[in-house]
Amino acid sequence: MTAVAGARGGLKAHQDSIRLSDAELVRDLRDVLGSKLVAYIGSVKETRAVRQWADGERRPSAEVMTRLRHAYHVAALLAERDSRVVVQAWFQGMNPQLDDVPPARLLREGQVEDAAQAILAAARAFTAAG
Template sequence: MGLATSEVVIQLVDLLGATAVAAIGGVRETRAVQQWATGLREPQRPHVLRFALQIALMICTMRSRELARAWFHGANPALGDRVPLGLLRDQPLESVQVPIMAAARTFAARA
């Protein structure tokens, strides 16, 4: 069994910050993120948060936390100059999962 959703949120907040996690999770307030982390509330899109954690951990392992944060917030040429965080927030995961994973792998592999 994988991580509990609350643990996914805790790790993601540690890597990307509560504001980014709120955006990825489709909410406007970080209060919701705190409630997800404590288990008081379940996010509407836990699968998107899990995917974001997978990407963040991959980039952090190969590069650094700071570069992972920058990657999520920056326009990405491999994604048609769109911002990964915005794609995760605004699009169905099924439509952006493959291109985001490919872009993250390319970025993480650069030395």
């Protein structure tokens, strides 16, 4: 996942979140977040499903794919400045900008568009803070 900062930061992350095929996106997201966290966001119990999505053997539902595309956008934005470990911790940790709800949980359980906007705003604030 190699993203370059745009004028507002994250332009390539946004473009890739739209342009990548489902399998490519899941593979890249898995490389940054790990299979367990992708499975959690995708609401599946086994990482085998994530492997099958990444290999193109199986497709997630449209709603799950929307959640994964939003997760990718945010992960790629964060990965522009921080390591994989930091990105994983950010997704799993309590976030004061999200009422102390971990971003991964909000993406999994929240209304997808509202959750995505809130998480993206929190990620932008995190990267701006340095």
